[in-house]
Amino acid sequence: xxxxxxxxxxxxxRPAGAVKRSDWSFTEEPxxxxxxxxxxVKTLYLSLDPAMRGWMNEGxxxxxxxxxxxxxxxxxxGEVIESKDPAxxxxxxxxxxxxxxxxxxxTAKQLVRVDPKLAPLPVYLSTLGMPGFTAYFGxxxxxxxxxxxxxxxxxxxxxxxxVVGQIARIxxxxxxxxxxxxxxxxxxxxxxGFDVAIDYKSADVKAALRDACPNGIDVYFDNxxxxxxxxxxxxxxRHARIVICGAISQYNNTTPVRGPANYxxxxxxxxxxxxxxxxxYAKRYxxxxxxxxxxxxxxxxxxxxxxxxxxxxFPETLQMLFSGANQGKLVLKVASE
Amino acid sequence: xxxxxxxxxxxxxRPAGAVKRSDWSFTEEPxxxxxxxxxxVKTLYLSLDPAMRGWMNEGxxxxxxxxxxxxxxxxxxGEVIESKDPAxxxxxxxxxxxxxxxxxxxTAKQLVRVDPKLAPLPVYLSTLGMPGFTAYFGxxxxxxxxxxxxxxxxxxxxxxxxVVGQIARIxxxxxxxxxxxxxxxxxxxxxxGFDVAIDYKSADVKAALRDACPNGIDVYFDNxxxxxxxxxxxxxxRHARIVICGAISQYNNTTPVRGPANYxxxxxxxxxxxxxxxxxYAKRYxxxxxxxxxxxxxxxxxxxxxxxxxxxxFPETLQMLFSGANQGKLVLKVASE
Numbered sequence: 001x002x003x004x005x006x007x008x009x010x011x012x013x014r015p016a017g018a019v020k021r022s023d024w025s026f027t028e029e030p031x032x033x034x035x036x037x038x039x040x041v042k043t044l045y046l047s048l049d050p051a052m053r054g055w056m057n058e059g060x061x062x063x064x065x066x067x068x069x070x071x072x073x074x075x076x077x078g079e080v081i082e083s084k085d086p087a088x089x090x091x092x093x094x095x096x097x098x099x100x101x102x103x104x105x106x107t108a109k110q111l112v113r114v115d116p117k118l119a120p121l122p123v124y125l126s127t128l129g130m131p132g133f134t135a136y137f138g139x140x141x142x143x144x145x146x147x148x149x150x151x152x153x154x155x156x157x158x159x160x161x162x163v164v165g166q167i168a169r170i171x172x173x174x175x176x177x178x179x180x181x182x183x184x185x186x187x188x189x190x191x192x193g194f195d196v197a198i199d200y201k202s203a204d205v206k207a208a209l210r211d212a213c214p215n216g217i218d219v220y221f222d223n224x225x226x227x228x229x230x231x232x233x234x235x236x237x238r239h240a241r242i243v244i245c246g247a248i249s250q251y252n253n254t255t256p257v258r259g260p261a262n263y264x265x266x267x268x269x270x271x272x273x274x275x276x277x278x279x280x281y282a283k284r285y286x287x288x289x290x291x292x293x294x295x296x297x298x299x300x301x302x303x304x305x306x307x308x309x310x311x312x313x314f315p316e317t318l319q320m321l322f323s324g325a326n327q328g329k330l331v332l333k334v335a336s337e
Numbered sequence: 338x339x340x341x342x343x344x345x346x347x348x349x350x351r352p353a354g355a356v357k358r359s360d361w362s363f364t365e366e367p368x369x370x371x372x373x374x375x376x377x378v379k380t381l382y383l384s385l386d387p388a389m390r391g392w393m394n395e396g397x398x399x400x401x402x403x404x405x406x407x408x409x410x411x412x413x414x415g416e417v418i419e420s421k422d423p424a425x426x427x428x429x430x431x432x433x434x435x436x437x438x439x440x441x442x443x444t445a446k447q448l449v450r451v452d453p454k455l456a457p458l459p460v461y462l463s464t465l466g467m468p469g470f471t472a473y474f475g476x477x478x479x480x481x482x483x484x485x486x487x488x489x490x491x492x493x494x495x496x497x498x499x500v501v502g503q504i505a506r507i508x509x510x511x512x513x514x515x516x517x518x519x520x521x522x523x524x525x526x527x528x529x530g531f532d533v534a535i536d537y538k539s540a541d542v543k544a545a546l547r548d549a550c551p552n553g554i555d556v557y558f559d560n561x562x563x564x565x566x567x568x569x570x571x572x573x574x575r576h577a578r579i580v581i582c583g584a585i586s587q588y589n590n591t592t593p594v595r596g597p598a599n600y601x602x603x604x605x606x607x608x609x610x611x612x613x614x615x616x617x618y619a620k621r622y623x624x625x626x627x628x629x630x631x632x633x634x635x636x637x638x639x640x641x642x643x644x645x646x647x648x649x650x651f652p653e654t655l656q657m658l659f660s661g662a663n664q665g666k667l668v669l670k671v672a673s674e
Contacts, residue, residue: 060605061605062604062605062606062607225601230596244600244601244603244604245604246604247601247604250601256598257598257599257600257601258596258598259567259595259596259597259598259599259600260596260597260600261593261594261595261596262594262596263581263594263596263597263600263610264562264581264584264587264594264612265612266581266610266611266612267399267581267582267583267584267612267613267614268397268398268399268612268614269612270611270612270613270614270617271611271612272609272610272611272612273600273603273609273610273611274603274607274608274609274610275601275602275603275604275605275606275607275608275609276604276607277604277605277607280607
């Protein structure tokens with residue numbers, strides 16, 4: 001076997017506020033051969049997610065921070081090019097958290113096989129991957145929507161939000177999406193079947209939510225935090241459930257996170273606000289995959305990926321999440337299948 | 338029957354910030370006779386509660402605001418002096434929301450009979466009344482503590498907090514109370530059996546909570562909001578439950594309520610924050626009364642009332658809640674039994 005060269009994006013510094021190019025280093029090293037029980041994977045598609053911003057910070061969170069000098073953590077779809085574990089064979093396609101690099105050596109238990117005949121590979125980073133699972137368990141297990149209720153989701157055109165709204169519709173709820181820009185809003189109502197889309201960049205969100213939710217919000221699935229969370233709190237129905245999935249508006253803060261000033265609405269409305277992390281549901285991923293895939297096959301659930309090419313573009317492409325430039329799940333294509 | 342004179346405290350203006358004497362008017366009028374189905378009650382003890390501050394504000398809440406010119410809303414224990422309803426007889430002692438006045442005409446269904454042989458009358462405004470029920474349902478139904486877990490309560494020397502901590506102990510939990518001043522803290526640990534009391538006026542609450550809760554907080558019962566809520570959020574155990582019962586630190590704000598900046602700890606710890614209003618449990622008050630009274634009879638649950646005399650002192654006495662001057666449930670004695 002010829003020696004392969006691996007290129008990698010490593011964390012060079014902990015960012016203050018928005019991530020700068022100098023917070024990264026681009027490195028090159030030879031690919032190491034897999035030992036017994038290990039698998040060598042060639043990266044095809046990388047998942048770019050808002051949560052990555054949090055992993056770059058020091059301090060306790062639901063996963064340890066990425067260390068300075070380490071390859072940046074990322075989920076990826078890859079192809080097995082050499083296997084020293086009987087669980088995988090050369091040519092298998094796999095999903096795993098193998099990092100922002102062209103090649104990775106992983107143990108078999110860090111990888112899950114995916115089927116390219118069932119769905120295009122990028123979908124396994126999207127609706128049939130972490131974002132889809134996050135939407136599925138966050139909405140159904142934490143939000144507990146009932147048919148006829150009103151579900152509001154922020155970041156609605158994002159990878160998680162789009163699935164939340166569509167599952168809400170499948171479950172017989174009204175789905176209201178909040179997103180930035182007319183294109184995204186059109187996409188929500190015309191392609192994904194949301195009942196109402198609110199463009200937070202041009203609309204008075206408070207008035208629009210009042211109009212869209214005359215009986216209040218039963219489930220608010222929050223991906224953004226900040227002002228929009230605070231507005232949603234003013235429109236809760238009795239016994240509303242808020243699912244805290246993320247807070248992208250706050251991730252680049254250099255000042256402290258702004259807390260929801262209207263949190264006492266939880267008291268007035270006997271409502272709850274609950275945080276969720278998808279990894280807790282790992283044992284149930286197969287259940288979610290089956291149901292999500294069945295909805296996709298039945299045409300009830302659409303998945304959209306925004307694919308950008310080239311590992312070299314990683315820093316700039318990641319930035320699209322924070323400017324809202326992506327439409328659908330942001331995926332970085334590293335190599336062809 | 339001679340014409341009785343009724344004195345009343347009415348809301349004269351909506352307060353901005355702390356309540357001023359000029360926000361009240363003291364009025365006098367003849368007592369009206371009860372019609373059929375009504376009962377005339379002589380007020381003996383008035384319940385003074387932090388929630389009263391919220392009732393003075395304009396705007397939607399869990400109960401309508403008290404109108405300008407109306408008698409201030411308050412729970413009270415009184416004696417029936419004339420009854421036109423077969424459910425009550427002269428000489429009965431009753432509990433009802435009959436307002437800050439010497440006499441009230443109420444319908445029978447607004448009143449509940451209380452037994453002065455079972456407990457001193459002020460206890461029915463305290464541990465065997467709304468504060469006790471709030472603690473009981475808020476801790477057990479919303480907080481769901483399990484034996485061996487750590488329960489933290491703020492406003493711990495108050496009418497609700499003292500019961501929360503004692504029920505936590507009864508259920509086999511560690512009870513940590515946060516209160517203002519050495520006297521209150523001594524009361525919590527030496528008389529009520531709390532495991533730890535933290536004096537927020539003199540201690541570094543963050544460091545003290547870290548020491549007191551090495552495995553994190555499983556249930557945080559919040560009566561105060563503000564800084565202490567924010568600190569508690571930094572110490573949550575995985576799957577912690579925060580019960581939002583009140584936010585006395587924020588009630589006199591003239592600026593917007595300060596939201597909990599550390600709310601994303603809910604996400605990191607898969608934790609929840611849930612509001613509760615005791616009135617939702619009205620059907621289960623008899624259950625709570627039975628269990629609370631049994632614990633009191635067994636010496637496992639102590640009740641302390643801070644009784645101030647004289648209807649004329651109402652504005653100044655109410656203020657004690659916000660300066661923290663009361664020790665135990667604040668009760669205004671209006672007349673002798």
